[in-house]
Amino acid sequence: MAAPREHVAGLLGVRVEHVGDLGTSHSWTLHRMSLADGREVFVKAAAADGGFFAAEAAGLRWLAEAGPHAPVPEVLAADERTLVLPWLPAEPPAPRAAERFGRDLAALHTASAPTAYGAPWDGYIADLPLDNTLDGGGWPRWYAERRLAPFLRRARPHLSASDVRLVERVIDRIEELAGPPEPPSRLHGDLWSGNVLWTGGRALVIDPAAHGGHRETDLAMLALFGAPHLERVLAAYDEAAPLADGWRRRVALHQLHPLLVHVALFGASYRARTVEAARAALAAAS
Structure with a gap:
């Protein structure tokens, strides 16, 4: 499935400048996108609604309700086919x-x-x-x-x-x-x-x-x-x-x-x- 550039832009209200494809996981594709406002985001995209992203977004938001220090990323946008999170650079565990x-x-x-x-x-x-x-x-x-x-x-x-x-x-x-x-x-x-x-x-x-x-x-x-x-x-x-x-x-x-x-x-x-x-x-x- 092609990276959902326009779909993500519509969800976020920001133009997508660049898309990097990161492969697949289970039945969805993974992408890194650069936005016109300078942010980078991580995107999961599915060809059809399987309920996966609704459950994942609900779970992340529910875990975040535990408090300001809950170890979860912010959900930037989600719908039946797409999940958008901040791009978080990985580092070695210390x-x-x-x-x-x-x-x-x-x-x-x-x-x-x-x-x-x-x-x-x-x-x-x-x-x-x-x-x-x-x-x-x-x-x-x-x-x-x-x-x-x-x-x-x-x-x-x-x-x-x-x-x-x-x-x-x-x-x-x-x-x-x-x-x-x-x-x-x-x-x-x-x-x-x-x-x-x-x-x-x-x-x-x-x-x-x-x-x-x-x-x-x-x-x-x-x-x-x-x-x-x-x-x-x-x-x-x-x-x-x-x-x-x-x-x-x-x-x-x-x-x-x-x-x-x-x-x-x-x-x-x-x-x-x-x-x-x-x-x-x-x-x-x-």
């Missing part, structure tokens, strides 16, 4: 920025907390739908019914029958595996290291699958594929908003959903890690 990120993430999770799990908009992770049905009950059953079970169905073609039964055991035992009750937190929801942008001496989070959830989920996702200075991030987080005892034993439980997402998206190459996470989640309660 230890001090990692510590600030831990504190910012703790504040995001604990300030202005939502009253229910889920979100008041249709969710997506990548371009797969997420069930964001709001629920004021407990997190364990919500996680099992809205995250694990739907993506186990999607991943099933790439799993063996014994693999499926293993994940079903996690779902059946979710109440005892989930640890102490936690109130809902504003979550990024897809916080792998690729969705952390190091810029301006801090870290900002992008591409959210935002919803009210369990705060250990974001921390587990940071660890899933490795994040720079992770232990500094976690230490600063725990100092600002102490985590419940045993949270490290529950990392695998929180990683099980994103791993099922990866199986659904990319096939059996993620099967072994998914099975390992399910086994580790069960073993943590024994």
